[in-house]
Amino acid sequence: MKLIFGYLAGLLFGLGLAIGGMTDPHRVQGFLDVFGNWDPTLIFVMGGAVITTFIGYRLVFRRQGPLFAETFIVPARRDIDTRLLIGAAVFGIGWGLSGYCPGPAFASISGITWPLVALLLSMVVGWWLARRV
Template sequence: MSRLSHSNTLKTAAGYLAGLLFGLGLAVSGMTDPARVLGFLDIAGAWDPTLMFVLGGAVVTTFIGYRLVYARGTPLFGSGFQLPSKEDLDAKLLGGAALFGIGWGLSGYCPGPAIASVGGLSLPLLAMLVAMVVGWFLAKRV
């Protein structure tokens, strides 16, 4: 196996491991249940703060993790970090963020928990996944 092929295999395995860890975290925290997300958004009713703690834990973990990773200078399985270069807000970014938020609020799912919940597929989840895929194709056209 060549060095480049071995590096790509390790990079792919690391990606799958990160995805598995993310999905496991969503399941353990209960964030695959759309009722939890909708409960968080229902600030005038039976408000559920669980999502706030999960997001807070993610922010703290990311804050510490990025500093540790950047201290290395280069990534483990790549030649350099691939960071976004865009720094301005435009209509596409704001419109996409608004659509994401509306979809999340209506369904209780964002893409990560939706995919992690496929094992317990229901009609609302299927509708959300179909709408998400259609949205991807529409976004490519627009």
Template structure:
């Protein structure tokens, strides 16, 4: 198996595991996410535990991976070099948060929810893809 094929296969397996984790944890349900964001009403802390589990897993996982010295399917780690905040980053983060708060979906759960599409989900996906094209022009 070539390195490119192994890398692609590993990416698909990771995406499948991520989507499965979202489905099992209930994070593909926008009502659960909106319940977490509703701190003044019927607050649902479930998302906090899912995010906490993700942070702990990532914290441990990165340390284990970096102990190898290089990635399993590549020559070097591809880490972002840009470290300063700019208007594009802050604006994108604000748009992401507004979209997440209005719809209850962020990109991962939205794509994982494609098995049971709804009008709000499709509207979000159209807006998200439109945003990618607009961002490329900026």
């Protein structure tokens, strides 16, 4: 059941990204173009995600435990280190240049393009390197 609900959650997430227009890299780049042809769509998608997460976490943590696991898995680290800062900078640069972050990139696989292939390969290499460092 855990696997089935994981796939359903991923499908819902991808569908939300597609409906919100986040699988279009030009929309994301338009959001980052604050001095040009600015597109505020991303703010509304992010706002909807933040509100949903805020409410969802409060509802979930009222439970004694998760439905399909022994315990909740909550990140314990709260420090800001060099790896985090470098990773965030690389992520931001890649996101700004390509117009994709990982979720929309994978949700866009059905409309594969060469820039998307380059981004996906770069993400895989980045994940591999991050595990080695």
